[in-house]
Amino acid sequence: MKLSSSACSIARIPSLFASLCRPICSTSLSLSPSSLKPTTPLFLRPPTFSTSLSELNKWHHWAKNLASSVGSSFVHLDNGPDSTLLCRELRWLLEDSLEDHSLISQLGSQNYHMDVRLRASLDELYVLWRQRIEERRPFQYIVGCEHWRDLVLSVQEGVLIPRPETELIVDLVKDVVLDSRELKEGLWADLGTGSGAIAIGIGRILWSQGRVIATDLSPVAVAVATYNVLRYDLKDMIEVRKGSWFEPLKDVEGKLAGVVSNPPYIPSDDISRLQAEVGQHEPRLALDGGVSGMDDLLHLSNGAVSMLKPGGFFVFETNGEKQCQFLVDYMENNNPGKFCNVNIVSDFAGIQRFVTGFINDKCH
Numbered sequence: 301m302k303l304s305s306s307a308c309s310i311a312r313i314p315s316l317f318a319s320l321c322r323p324i325c326s327t328s329l330s331l332s333p334s335s336l337k338p339t340t341p342l343f344l345r346p347p348t349f350s351t352s353l354s355e356l357n358k359w360h361h362w363a364k365n366l367a368s369s370v371g372s373s374f375v376h377l378d379n380g381p382d383s384t385l386l387c388r389e390l391r392w393l394l395e396d397s398l399e400d401h402s403l404i405s406q407l408g409s410q411n412y413h414m415d416v417r418l419r420a421s422l423d424e425l426y427v428l429w430r431q432r433i434e435e436r437r438p439f440q441y442i443v444g445c446e447h448w449r450d451l452v453l454s455v456q457e458g459v460l461i462p463r464p465e466t467e468l469i470v471d472l473v474k475d476v477v478l479d480s481r482e483l484k485e486g487l488w489a490d491l492g493t494g495s496g497a498i499a500i501g502i503g504r505i506l507w508s509q510g511r512v513i514a515t516d517l518s519p520v521a522v523a524v525a526t527y528n529v530l531r532y533d534l535k536d537m538i539e540v541r542k543g544s545w546f547e548p549l550k551d552v553e554g555k556l557a558g559v560v561s562n563p564p565y566i567p568s569d570d571i572s573r574l575q576a577e578v579g580q581h582e583p584r585l586a587l588d589g590g591v592s593g594m595d596d597l598l599h600l601s602n603g604a605v606s607m608l609k610p611g612g613f614f615v616f617e618t619n620g621e622k623q624c625q626f627l628v629d630y631m632e633n634n635n636p637g638k639f640c641n642v643n644i645v646s647d648f649a650g651i652q653r654f655v656t657g658f659i660n661d662k663c664h
């Protein structure tokens with residue numbers, strides 16, 4: 301994962317628990333007229349604003365003081381960011397805002413009258429940084445993007461910021477398609493696609509005949525995923541559909557080579573205790589998995605039986621060990637003999653995170 305250049309890194313992502321930077325002009329997108337127009341990430345906006353180095357310096361000084369005033373108060377409050385991380389974010393915000401990154405090293409110099417080209421007005425930068433510190437608005441929503449695997453994905457309010465642990469889903473798919481031409485050239489579904497992260501990751505590893513359908517109930521997610529698919533030039537390979545889970549996939553019932561999903565899995569009562577950046581700003585629709593957090597996982601595992609073809613592969617992300625174990629037991633008891641090679645896979649932090657498996661060839 302890229303740590304610098306435009307924005308975002310692993311440290312920029314508030315965990316739920318604890319480039320390709322190909323510019324595309326938003327006017328060139330072929331989103332349907334009824335869809336929402338996604339916000340262009342800051343680093344892709346034209347540098348149409350100007351200020352003097354001295355004014356930028358003043359803003360930077362103010363912003364740094366505001367970040368420093370936080371100390372470790374957010375850490376104690378809800379495991380939020382400390383001032384060291386906020387100062388790092390401030391540098392990333394500068395990088396995304398400035399046309400000429402080399403000016404960062406000149407902040408504080410005597411070159412006061414020098415003209416500086418910006419992608420947002422200085423007034424907007426004051427507002428954005430206040431929102432970051434005082435409202436705990438997630439940094440990724442401030443800059444409008446997140447780095448995820450080798451992608452830079454557009455994100456905005458209404459769409460979950462993709463997390464690093466979810467990257468592993470693409471690797472798990474990569475492992476199974478390596479061995480199987482049928483899976484490599486097959487039809488895949490990413491359910492609850494959000495920014496389109498997993499669908500795009502999979503789209504880039506399938507062979508040219510392979511296809512992905514990405515679904516989401518949220519109209520904002522559908523618009524943002526479509527934008528990201530277009531940015532990565534994958535519109536012939538990835539189709540984004542709006543609707544609830546398998547409902548928009550009736551035409552491909554029994555034909556899917558793979559189903560992947562990172563559904564909402566946080567127990568409803570835990571949401572108020574999440575870090576402010578997550579609980580107060582990310583969409584509840586993306587987080588809330590019902591009383592036990594299992595509502596959507598159980599629904600998806602049931603649906604996978606009829607949606608996947610024999611030998612089809614699935615990966616579901618969960619909240620951790622308890623949900624993984626519950627899901628595996630549920631699958632065995634509720635659909636005996638339908639699944640095979642069901643496995644629990646840990647994430648990079650060693651937490652049991654994913655349930656993977658295949659549809660039994662003999663059960664259809």
Ligand SMILES: C[S@@+](CC[C@H](N)C(=O)[O-])C[C@H]1O[C@@H](n2cnc3c(N)ncnc32)[C@H](O)[C@@H]1O
Pocket residue numbers: 459460461462463466491492493494495496497498515516517518521543544545562563564565585586587
């Ligand atoms: C945890 S987020 C995952 C987003 C994205 N796949 C990722 O990993 O970054 C869950 C997603 O499921 C979507 N979702 C919630 N309920 C849904 C439903 N009934 N049908 C389809 N999508 C749904 C949310 O809008 C959200 O985008």
